[in-house]
Amino acid sequence: MIPSPFDYAAPTTVAQALDLLADAGDDVKVLAGGQSLIPVMKLRMADPTMVVDLGRISELTGVTDDGDSLLIGAMTPHHVIAKDLLIATYAPLLAQAAATVADPQVRHRGTLGGALVHADPAGDMPAPVLALDATLVVAGPHGERSIAAADFFQGYFTTAVQEGEILTHIRIPKYVGWGSHYEKFTRVAQQWSIVAVAAMVRVEGGAIAAARIGLTNMASTPLRARGVEAALAGCALEADAIATACAQAADGTEPASDLNGDAAYRRHLSQVLTKRAVLSAAGL
């Protein structure tokens, strides 16, 4: 299908991009890979008059070692995230989730930053970013600001990124000694998550010392399963005990009902998948 007419600009620096956004007014959309934006434009569910493509801003791609953390350019495509050595070493959860995104074509075009700012509740990248306690770096007309992942996702397709701003980088603390797993549940291979669970656990002395759990598609935003995290802290490395701790995964969630399952089913799934993700992250 064919989108409504629009103007297009492809700046090569963040500064240029910000200027373009400042001049463009309300009806502007930022193109950051386009794996969600282009389809909705073709269906005319979105009809921006101006599209600013970040695809030619080289400073926005790549993964760098920045001391205690990794700095990931927002325009880094999923396939790079899935294969990058630094990410595999210090934040493998992100790589595991990126590898499950859609299909190879989408993973080569779609970007981490694009997925985060799009903030689809069924998208796979927000929950790991939340579980990893990432910090999101945003540039705007008044300079740069950093937003904690916990404050970033605000509702259906809504984030803390304001008009005129762009997400430039994702900063992820280095994790050493953690196991992780992204457990994704779909009906067919190329599908949005019905429910997915991003789990990280640190095992010490035969017990779980700490756990971080992010839930995909269990509310309008990704959620941390704080109750499960608390129950897992100090939990024996034993399947039944872990299952008991994970039984509260659905607490505080507000999942939607759709063709793939109603809210009750999603709540149930979140418990089963959390258990499986934690067992796998713990190497059981």
Next chain:
Amino acid sequence: MTATAQVHSNEVGKARLRKEDAHLITGRSRYTDNMVLPGMLHLAMVRSPYAHAKITGIDVAAAKASPGVMAVLTGADVAAEQGSLPNAWPITPDQKAPAHPSIAVDEVAFAGEVVAVIIARSVAAARDAVELVDVNYEELPVVLDLEEAFTDTVLAHPSLGTNLSANWVFDSGEAGTGAPVEEALANAEVLIERTFYQQRLIPSFMEPRSTVVDPTSEQLTMWTSTQIPHILRLMLALTLGIPESKVRVVAPDVGGGFGGKLQVTPEEIITVLAARRMGKPCKYTETRSESLMAAHHGRAQVQRLKLSATREGIVTGFSVNLLADMGAYLGLVTSGVPILGAFMFNSIYKFPAYRFECNNLFTNKAWTDAYRGAGRPEATFAIERIMDELAVELGMDPLELREKNWIKHEEFPFTTVCGLEYDSGNYEAATAKAVELFDYAGLRAEQLRRRNSNDPVQLGIGISTFTEMCGLAPSRVLGSLAYGAGGWEHAQVRVLPTGNVEVVTGSSAHGQGHETAWSQLVADRLGVPFENVEVLHGDTQVSQRGLDTYGSRSLTVGGMAVLAAADKVIEKAKVVAAHLLEASEDDIEFSAGNFTVKGTDTSTSLGEIALATFAAHNLPDGFEPNLDSDATFDPVNFSFPHGTHLAAMEVDTETGQVRIRKYVCVDDIGVVVNPMIVEGQVHGGLAQGIAQALYEEAVYDDAGTLVTGSFVDYLVPSAPDLPHYITDRTQTPSTTNQLGAKGVGEAGTIASTPAIVNGVLDAIRHLGVRDIKMPCSPSRVWHALEVAKTTGGAQ
């Protein structure tokens, strides 16, 4: 130059790579949307967002003023010339059907119906102008549910006064083909009553539909993504009142159909109307969203079943009562689809009594029509599901129950309770092979182990023994069923002066590989190299007569016409051979492309005869100088492929996720021309049948809007979702065609759906689950398990 004499090639049975594929997989394809003609204009459709509404006004002024727009046509603009889209199968004399204008005039009856068309210089200009057409609708109540439609509380077409299009009954007692079913049911030792739901499916062909019409020469030419160029040509002429001789229809490369392109579509008619109006070529290519919404759907039946049997497991009677969803209109064979199933509910079994009743109902949803299997998958699902239910009731192995009831191989030919004569089959052989490949005993043992250990992943074994009527169809039978045409097929074989052979076929391949298979047939028959045979099809100017491709008919009907035409060429050539070799025709033997005088080594080749015939210098007196022939083949009977499909299904009881652990199918499709093409047909068929069992469903909301309006929500499985199939064959040749072929296009689709669902239920029936509506999604499976838990399994 003549072709050199060739050794008989034994092409039939060879897994030849397809001639078609080189250009397709290198992108040198000629799909309709690739067509670009000088001065061509582009169309975009304005479609109703409402499922049922009166059109109270259309303002096209803004659209007409939009840049690049040449014209906007509404239903009122073309009311006098657009006619009504055809239904070729009025199943009863009193069948009710609403008029079906290509562009709605006063009222729309489903969401997606065309209300206006934009004609513009570019696709983009046409699409932009769609937004500018202002249509005023007055919404009317919608009827969407079949059981509700049957009550006539809300009418899909108020002017008809009812939702019932037709009521059609077959009763073996009345037909004299069996006993009355009421007695059997009344005297049943065991009576199984079930209602099964065939969800609505969308054919989802790979290439969306596209049409180009060129009105600029004497003959109006249409290129279109269709399965049926010949039928379409006739129907265009009848619908629009154009002489048939003034219409040429071309089906260039066509990217799949699955029955979904067995249609005369509003969009095709509209493209003709637009092109005629503008005097310029026009193109329309649908978007995938439009395709899902407005191309015809399939299945959509409620099946109310009663099966009676003895305690020993001998079925005594079967009663089928259907509600069949026509959707909003009757398409080309919409009303006949349930009737194609009517003769298949008894499947491979020797039922003494059978009754079938069908109520064809209108709803405010997209029209339905043929979808791969058309009536037969529905029937096979019903019987194979309920046979499993009977087996459970009797505590009998489902394979044993089937064997007790099926026709034994020595009983063929067998006249069924429907009056069909099954010419051949060997259900024992196919089943035995399948059971062995499957390791039936081993999997049953594992099933028991998992059951006893309360394994969260339970294992089930699904069985489907099936047959289908293929090779549509004997013209006389179609006549007796009130179908509006015959079932023959036409072919020409022409030997060119060089000895190369042109085969013209009335079959219209859209992925089936006829160019390859027909070449193999003719190479064998005429003893010429495979590469020297050219197959021409899909253009009514080249292939003047034909009835096209659907219903697994092409080889068993079209292929036989090709062979018959080749035989006529041999007969003709024999006359020339006798003349050239100065022998009597009776003394000429033909083998492997050579004509030889019996008992001598004096011979001449087909190529030499072709050149001699072309030159015409030295031919028998009165011999017409050509080696061309025509043949039209009308089958004397259907063919009846059969097979046994076994599915080992794993059900994760924690999530409801279903996985196919192992799938074995042994199909008996008679003699095989190209095993590789057959394998492809089986794989694709299985995918679509499995898709019905597990993934696909067209869902509407309460207002009649299609919720599954894109492939995000309409789940077509892809390679990672499907298992590695174990396929094999037995070969019991058909006795009603000279090749012994039976047809394979629909087998996988027909057989696999009940195998999968039976397997899912077999895995969790002991937990109290008796039925799950298709598709058996994880959430449905989990909910069924939850309900069984809370009710203690007593549903």
